[in-house]
């Protein structure tokens with residue numbers, strides 16, 4: 134990639150501004166929320182007011198109309214500064230389903246309010262307890278009844294459900310045994326959770342502060358006008374947004390890797406044991422250097438994915454590989470950071486253990502490493518489908 138295209142992807146002014154915003158929310162802010170499993174309302178509010186969460190919404194709907202690389206720069210910076218974008222990153226990209234597949238009325242109804250921050254579309258209801266990664270086996274149903282759909286079933290790991298007004302829901306509208314292909318018969322809906330009856334949300338306590346929930350639907354009524362795209366085309370609509378999601382999650386992992394590496398090098402230079410800085414020992418320096426090299430390689434792949442995405446080219450290979458390699462690099466950097474800090478790596482006040490717990494997620498969600506490897510094996514290398 135030439136220097137000019139690298140520059141256009143890096144958005145230095147956005148990075149500088151986001152870093153300034155994050156400085157208002159230092160480690161003790163995140164530590165306190167982590168302890169009480171609280172939601173970072175003030176941080177999300179500040180990001181909303183600054184327009185960052187509306188970066189990808191076109192200007193005609195009140196957003197900033199920026200390219201995906203700008204959203205990547207925002208999320209990477211949030212993570213590189215020690216904060217956590219997981220509390221709100223979905224507000225940036227779930228709306229893409231409405232933007233690409235919604236009716237003109239849906240776009241007018243939702244996008245300006247999402248851009249203004251008066252409407253939160255943070256919840257994405259795909260995963261279910263019994264089907265897991267096998268999305269097309271999901272059991273939640275939406276049955277058409279006049280001018281509405283009746284939804285029954287359960288979702289799990291619906292992050293931010295308690296802090297969102299709307300949920301993008303994937304449900305089965307035609308039974309699996311009545312469709313030619315298992316990817317058919319699924320539909321996507323906008324569920325307004327504010328006044329919904331027949332909707333129960335239960336938070337799940339996890340090893341990190343993530344505000345993820347179980348959501349139960351018991352004869353929930355959804356107006357037929359909230360169907361996004363054609364009935365039965367929901368799986369395609371969800372797939373359509375996945376490359377963008379993977380590139381953005383890769384950006385967060387790159388940010389994590391940078392944060393860990395900075396912490397590690399600072400500490401390795403200043404901590405003196407046996408009369409010399411611990412970073413002088415290659416046993417300490419090499420894991421940090423190796424993780425740095427891994428993160429740089431993943432970052433280049435991320436930039437290639439962003440470049441292809443913005444050029445309208447297929448970027449499935451790059452998005453998947455960047456997501457996997459960036460998550461691996463962040464984990465290598467996290468591991469090196471804990472080890473470099475010795476006992477202090479476990480002390481809450483250093484933030485290392487918190488970021489360590491947070492960084493681990495991205496090898497599992499939003500897609501697990503094995504499923505990325507399956508994608509590469511089958512779709513890139515032409516190996517036989519394994520599942």
Ligand SMILES: Cc1cc2nc3c(=O)[nH]c(=O)nc-3n(C[C@H](O)[C@H](O)[C@H](O)COP(=O)(O)OP(=O)(O)OC[C@H]3O[C@@H](n4cnc5c(N)ncnc54)[C@H](O)[C@@H]3O)c2cc1C
Nearest residue numbers: 257258259260265266290291292343498499500501503520
């Ligand atoms: C904190 C958190 C937040 C989340 N937020 C959301 C959200 O907002 N919305 C949402 O819809 N989902 C969300 N998820 C769900 C997430 O996308 C899934 O956890 C993830 O896709 C893995 O699915 P699973 O947990 O059902 O694992 P499973 O599908 O049960 O898989 C378990 C393990 O088996 C492996 N495996 C399964 N099948 C194969 C195979 N064929 N070949 C090789 N290995 C295989 C997987 O790689 C995995 O390691 C979240 C999860 C977490 C933990």
